[in-house]
Amino acid sequence: MEQLLNDFSPGLFFMQVLILGIILFLMFKFAWKPILNSLNEREEGIQNALDEADNARKEMQNLQADNQRLLNEARAERDEMLKEAREMKNKMIEDAKEEANAAAAKLMEQAQATIETEKKAAISELKSQVANLSIEIAEKVVREELSNKDKQVKLVESMLGEATLN
């Protein structure tokens, strides 16, 4: 202990207090303050960047979810529209078919009616033609027959004969 006390130098102690004080002041002013501030700033910056990245990721996820929802809705709508279109198409085809059928039937009826009238007209014309023709033939035949007396007589006779038979 005596040795320790003997070794203790008050002058060195004083110098150490002085130097440590000066070093503390200088280090505080030129080193620790700027260093600790910069470290703090950097750490806050990193924390902020991480938070921002986190937020961005969440937003991204939300956006993606929104997109997915929109996509699903659009898909459903498209399906609905396709279905409607298909139904409409079918209906239109059906309608068209019905209309066509109806029109065809009407046409057929008309055609048949026309055919009928034409047929009737043709028949009546044919009848009149046939009558005229037969009259002409008959005329010609009669004229031919009547140009000759014998034949006339014969004819009258045959006709008479026939007439009597009737």
Add this chain to the structure above:
Amino acid sequence: MIATKSIKFFTILAVVFSSLTCFAASGGSTDTKEGQVNTPESINAYIKHHLADSHDFALYSYTNDAGERKHVGFPLPVIVWTSKGLKTFMSSEFHHNDDGHVIVEKGDVKLVKIHSKIYELNEGADHVVFDAHHHATNAHKVLDFSITKSVFGMLLAGLLMLLGFSSLARGYKKGAIPTGVGRLLEPLVLYVRDDIARPNIGEKKYKKFMPYLLTVFFFIWILNLLGLTPLGFNVTGQIAVTACLAIFTAVIYLTNGSKDFWAHTLWMPGVPKILRPVLALIELVGFVLIKPFSLLVRLFANITAGHFVVMSLIALMITLKNQFGPVASTGMSLLLTLFISVIEILVAFLQAFIFTMLSALFIGMAVEEHDHEHAH
């Protein structure tokens, strides 16, 4: 940039060498009887001399062909407060004498150096008289503000710290990530902050004490490491230095003590009233005396012991030469010294860490605020 740096470097080198040579020239002539260090007694004296502070910066010494003892190093300024006022001169005026034989007269004051301490001779005396215990009887110590080797070491450590960390601080202006030496220093700063200050002082209050803890940590560490270089500093092995550091810590935690701290120290709640003064006394003695004392002794003793062991192991090559021969004793000494030196590098860090850690712990105890909801 590089050119100016190298110019600076060479200027410093030139100054150092010019002072070296003149010191060598002036030193050797009178001091011839001091021989080589080769007996156990001279080894002990040498170690003792090294562990003490020194007034000049000796690098090495040798005996030349003419048998003269030459010392290489440089002198440091001596600044003493004597009975006749402030006296300053260079330590070379003592001519390396350390046993009071060389008397330096400054005005009407006669000064001598005995075992690295400067004494003033009493009025009328013209040489030092020693008693049986080798204490000077007709001289008294003076207040010695010299730039001793330790003071020089502290200035060097301070300069190194200031250079290194101000470059780190400047580095942050260029970018958030430090470059160069800052890359090494930044993790150390973060280590002190995150592993020493934060856990011991607490998240709310640690910032205020960061500059002190950082300064003390690097100051002690650099000085411990300087002590391991062949320059032979022994700054943190000077009890005045460790005492100063411990007192700084004590002043800081005593002046920053919270209301709770003083309440718990001086009038411990939850204890029978009769016991409270006794506890207050114990707590006060603990905080004012025992804790700073443990800090100062721990650092001082560890570093001194380290230096003592390393020097003793180096001396093995002389003390064991007779028993084992020169080769074996030198080999043993080298191996053991290497081993202990590596451990000392660890101890250099460890002691800086422990001092800072305990400072932070004591500060943390003092600034802590209890929530009074729970019962004590």
